Amino acid sequence: MTARKIFSFGKYLLIAAGVTVLGGLAFLYSGLYPMGADVPHNTLTIWALETLRERSIVRAASDIEVPEDLGSSDHLLKGGADYNDMCAGCHLKPGKMQSDFTLGLYPAPPNLALHGDEHDHDEGQNGQVRRFWIIKHGIKASGMPAWGPGHDDERIWNMVAFLDRLPTLSPEQYQILTARGETNVDDN
Amino acid sequence: MKTKTLSFAIALSTFAFALSAQAHDPKEHMKDAENPDCSAMKNMDHSKMDMDDPVMQAMMKQCMQDMQHDEASESDGHADEEHEADTDGEESAEE
Ligand SMILES: [Cu+2]
Numbered sequence: 001m002t003a004r005k006i007f008s009f010g011k012y013l014l015i016a017a018g019v020t021v022l023g024g025l026a027f028l029y030s031g032l033y034p035m036g037a038d039v040p041h042n043t044l045t046i047w048a049l050e051t052l053r054e055r056s057i058v059r060a061a062s063d064i065e066v067p068e069d070l071g072s073s074d075h076l077l078k079g080g081a082d083y084n085d086m087c088a089g090c091h092l093k094p095g096k097m098q099s100d101f102t103l104g105l106y107p108a109p110p111n112l113a114l115h116g117d118e119h120d121h122d123e124g125q126n127g128q129v130r131r132f133w134i135i136k137h138g139i140k141a142s143g144m145p146a147w148g149p150g151h152d153d154e155r156i157w158n159m160v161a162f163l164d165r166l167p168t169l170s171p172e173q174y175q176i177l178t179a180r181g182e183t184n185v186d187d188n
Numbered sequence: 189m190k191t192k193t194l195s196f197a198i199a200l201s202t203f204a205f206a207l208s209a210q211a212h213d214p215k216e217h218m219k220d221a222e223n224p225d226c227s228a229m230k231n232m233d234h235s236k237m238d239m240d241d242p243v244m245q246a247m248m249k250q251c252m253q254d255m256q257h258d259e260a261s262e263s264d265g266h267a268d269e270e271h272e273a274d275t276d277g278e279e280s281a282e283e
């Protein structure tokens with residue numbers, strides 16, 4: 001009888017699920033998981049985490065709008081100074097290929113001064129919105145802090161604008177753009 | 189008096205805390221502010237510079253200040269402007 005078959009199949013499924021949960025709990029408590037940042041995830045975990053991250057950001061950022069004239073020189077200057085003060089240690093700058101943070105953090109902070117080859121989702125408006133969201137909210141269980149507390153949206157957009165141009169800058173251009181100098185404190 | 193010392197200590201730590209909470213104001217970063225190194229600018233062939241490029245415009249702005257060319261009317265600071273981040277969860281930048 002089919003109903004009976006389905007019933008016994010369901011029973012096995014339930015048992016299997018129970019065993020999996022118990023096994024998972026046993027693993028959690030066993031302490032066998034390598035917690036250190038110097039032991040990379042396996043490919044499956046990397047895939048799962050990246051999918052989780054990207055799907056979550058796309059959904060959460062879906063109704064953010066990019067302000068107009070984002071690429072103007074004023075925005076670049078303000079964003080550049082902030083980037084240099086708060087981000088370059090982890091995300092590097094032209095002429096700097098590694099830091100203690102890029103060597104030691106896992107996941108490693110990407111070098112934002114290079115053209116993202118693997119990150120094709122960083123082009124255009126979607127990329128700007130994605131970056132705005134990431135900078136404002138940070139990324140859980142990674143070294144990426146949320147900058148929303150303490151920085152208003154405008155300052156975050158300025159950094160997004162700067163990031164668009166960062167890969168095209170020479171070390172000299174970077175120095176000029178990011179120097180706060182004496183007179184450039186205006187933060188409006 | 190013991191309470192005096194104690195309340196002083198509390199006041200001091202509150203003050204220190206308040207200071208640290210503002211650490212991300214741009215003015216705070218001024219301690220270790222660098223000046224733009226515009227020598228690279230000066231050696232550039234000005235005829236080859238693309239003046240429509242915001243990066244170039246931004247560099248000019250930085251180095252104009254460096255060379256004391258006063259553009260005061262255009263870039264008078266709003267440095268005294270308070271910015272208590274308006275973190276009301278609003279995602280759009282345009283106010
Ligand atoms: Cu800051």
